[in-house]
Amino acid sequence: MKTIMSSAGRRSTILEVARLAGASKTSVSRYFGDERERLSPTLQDRIAHAASTLDYQPNQMARGLKGGRSKLIGMLVADIRNPFSVAITHGVEQACRQYGYSLLVCNTDNDSEQERQHLDLLGAYQVAGLVVNATGSPETQIQAFIRHGTPVVLLDREVSNVDAEVVGLDNQLAIDSALDHLSAQGYQAVLYVSEAPEQSSTRQRRLACFNQGAQQRALSHATLLLTGDTNTRQALSHFLATHPQHACAVLCGNGNVTLTVTRLFQQLGLPLGQVGLMGIDELDWCDLVPPGITTLAQPTDAIGKTALQCLRHRITSQTSPQPTTLSFTPTLIARGSTRR
Amino acid sequence: MKTIMSSAGRRSTILEVARLAGASKTSVSRYFGDERERLSPTLQDRIAHAASTLDYQPNQMARGLKGGRSKLIGMLVADIRNPFSVAITHGVEQACRQYGYSLLVCNTDNDSEQERQHLDLLGAYQVAGLVVNATGSPETQIQAFIRHGTPVVLLDREVSNVDAEVVGLDNQLAIDSALDHLSAQGYQAVLYVSEAPEQSSTRQRRLACFNQGAQQRALSHATLLLTGDTNTRQALSHFLATHPQHACAVLCGNGNVTLTVTRLFQQLGLPLGQVGLMGIDELDWCDLVPPGITTLAQPTDAIGKTALQCLRHRITSQTSPQPTTLSFTPTLIARGSTRR
DNA sequence: AATCAAAATGGAACCGTTACCATTTCATGA
DNA sequence: TCATGAAATGGTAACGGTTCCATTTTGATT
Structure with missing residues (x-):
């Protein structure tokens, strides 16, 4: 019954x-x-x-329909499993809630096709604003949003031909701090390891800053790109072998790289510190791998909140974008991996 | 110009x-x-x-208005910075995209007031379905969704008086596997460390299973709850001190706990393995802390996708919930931290 | 060629709001 | 007491779709 x-x-x-x-x-x-x-x-x-x-x-649907805009903020994330992205998402989300917005999180898994689809959908939901951590170069689609009057903020990565604020780390400063720290610690040869730079303006910029900065400081240097087919272990060994007379260090372009390289160090049995290791992006476990891994921490919460502030500012004051770059300062967290 | x-x-x-x-x-x-x-x-x-x-x-707003439901799936996450939650979110998100839904991610930071607010909003957006990783006991609000005909799936944590599928780990099995592994490795005294169990049915269940299982196996055992005010370091030392004649191990109730306890081991200078350490939830860095930390990995992607399947099933076939519990099997990843 | 069902297409009301404009109410001063 | 403007309130047409029902077209059948 x-x-x-x-x-x-x-x-x-x-x-x-x-x-x-x-x-x-x-x-x-x-x-x-x-x-x-x-x-x-x-x-x-x-x-x-x-x-x-x-x-x-x-009913928010009715409101959205009538008003032509919803109370939704769309967020495009290149890789939601990256702790750095998560931390920023967290900041954006908090700020959203504070101002009565809800966050439509779209993960692209670094795939531009997914990115395209998601942008289409976000358009259909008439989002009030868009936070984009781009994968490819969705220029035209983003331009369409801007044309429709939807404020857009770029997170960490620029997109060519898009007039929008870019919120992210001061990459020049980050690389400079890293190199200063490494050379102050007595390292003389530095290998910079990065993921494929085509996808991301940030990766390109860090790479360029590295080459320039290392040269200025008269450091021996080289770069290594983590693509699927290169034998990274061999590349690392080779770098060390070609600099027998120097104190060597590896600088990792982001958290993923730090993870990969740390594994590599363990596989090769390299003693952390004797061979220096330093990474951009602070991670939960950096103090756990003895003797600790030196990092440059990004102020993720601030970055996320600032991104939303930008949007709010443009949503309310209807001003057109003032393509500024809002650069944040990294914090050096020195640990044993850069102590010889 | x-x-x-x-x-x-x-x-x-x-x-x-x-x-x-x-x-x-x-x-x-x-x-x-x-x-x-x-x-x-x-x-x-x-x-x-x-x-x-x-x-x-x-225009999705218009569609949603007319049809009485949007193509949005709401997801309530207790702690978006927990890698486990992120992994599941990733699974849910992928499945959503596959079926033309978009995911409204709401993080509650384990705060029931935020949870309440978010549920209100999700209602206002007439979400097509709801995936809930609950913080408090938002019984009435969730019941309202169910009454309105919105399918709800509970993730990892049950909510009392709510008839909805619960998708998550088989906690009994997980604890049993852990204890079996630990005693097979020769550990005789086990300390179970958990976060505050009031918030989460899963924590309660694991705790209960632990006590029961340890007793059945005739293991010396104790539990430790990580609340703000307890001196955890002291508690851990105390446990070890009171079992001098036994080989001791610590079992961590989730990833956060594993992180905390690993730090504790380092502070106390405990040799991993000699004092056993094992955690539920696999983390990026578990193989990096020498000699590696043994874990029980959850099939996060499967859990996420299954959650959405449940919703889809109920969205399409309009059947009422068959309050089943869908339990997934953990995978043991044995490492040095449980090798004496 | 006439008939008829089925297929293809269109008209219009409605979903729940908001925003413009119109109307009513009220207090104020002449 | 009456005019007057401000404040308070209400009527109604959109917003952009979907869906029921009606209409037209089509092709098969006698």
Whole structure:
């Protein structure tokens, strides 16, 4: 014997609230919009009471349709499993909630086809703003958003021909700090390891800064790109072998690289510190691998929050983008891996 | 001299496509809905052409409004910075994209007030389904979703009085495997470390299984809860001190705990392996801390995808929940930390 | 050629809001 | 008391789709 739950609960509408409160749709709408003070205290009370009785909540779909924009912020993330991305997402999400937005998180897994699809969908949801950590170069699609009047902020990676603020690390400063630290610690030859730079302006920039900075400091240097087919272990050994007379160090372009290289060090039995190791991006475990891995930490929360601030600013003041680059300063966390 | 971009691009509507194609709104709607085959090939072509000319894409807000449901899946995550949660989110997100849904990710930071707010919003967006990794006990709110006909799936954690599938690890099996492994390795006294169990049914269950399982195996055992005020370092030392005649091991209830305890081991200078260490949840760095930390890995991707399958099943077949528990089998990854 | 069912297409109402404009209410000063 | 403007409130047409129902077209059958 089953109890039939016939009240397959429709959610209540503005009209029902209006009726119960003895008011008009318009007044109820005003109450829940930002014109509550235009209503007499009496009416406010009646509406408040009716709404809570009916458990009313404005339908965001209807609002979005009517207003031409939703209260959604779209966020495109290149790799959601990267702790750095997660940390930033966390910052963005917090800021969203604070201002009544919800976050539509779209992970692209570094695949531009997925990126394209996601951007299409985000368009269809008429997002109020877009935070993009790009994979490929979705120029045209992003331009379309901008043309439609949707504010866009680029996170960490630039996209060519897109006029939007870029929020991220000061890469020049990061690389400089790293090289300064390494040479201060007495390392004379540095290998920079990076993932494929084509995908990301940041990777390119760090690579360029590295080459330039290493040269300025008269450091022996080389670079290694982690592509699928190179034998990284061999490349690393080779670098060490060609610099027998120097104290060698490896600088990792991001957290993923640090992970890979640390594994490599262990496989090769390289003593951390004697061969220096340093990475951009702080990770949970950097203090756990003895004697600790030196890193440059990014202020992820600040970056995320700033990204949303940019959007909010442009959403409210309808100004067009002032293609600035907002660069944040990394924090050096020195540990044993760069102590000889 | 500035070029004024006066075409502050409105996106094109179904009506415009209809006009350009010389067809009716209805036909265009059918084309983009799932009744394309009802249209004559000629008409399909005309519409396709018009749509691509105008760069048309159906407005999801309008669709959602009309249909009473959006193509959004809401996901409530207790702690988005936990790699385990991220891995599952990744699985859910992939599955969503595959079926044309978008994922509204809501992080609660283990705060039930945030959870409440987020659930409200998700309601307002008329999500097609809800994946909940609960923090507190949002019983009433979730019941409201179910009453409204929105399918709900619980992830990892149950919520009392909510009839919904629970997708997650087979905790009994996990604890049993762990204890079997530990005692096979010769450990005789085991300390189970967990975060506050009030928040999470899973933590409670693992704790209970541990106590029962340890007793059955005649292991000396104790538990330690990581709350803010306990001196965990002291507690751990105390456990070791009270079992001088036994080979001791620590079992960690989840990834966060593993991180904390590993730090503790280092602070105390405990030799990994001689004092055993084992954790539930596999983490990036578990093979990096010498001699490697033994873990039970959860099939996160499968869990995430299954969660969405459940939703889809219930979205399409409108059946009411069959409050099953879908339990997944953990994989033991044995490393040096449990080798004496 | 006439008939008829099936296939193809279109008209219009409605989903739940908001925003413009119109109307009512109210307090104020002449 | 009445005019007057401001404040408070309400009516109604969109917003961009979907869906029911009606209409037209098509092709097969007699």
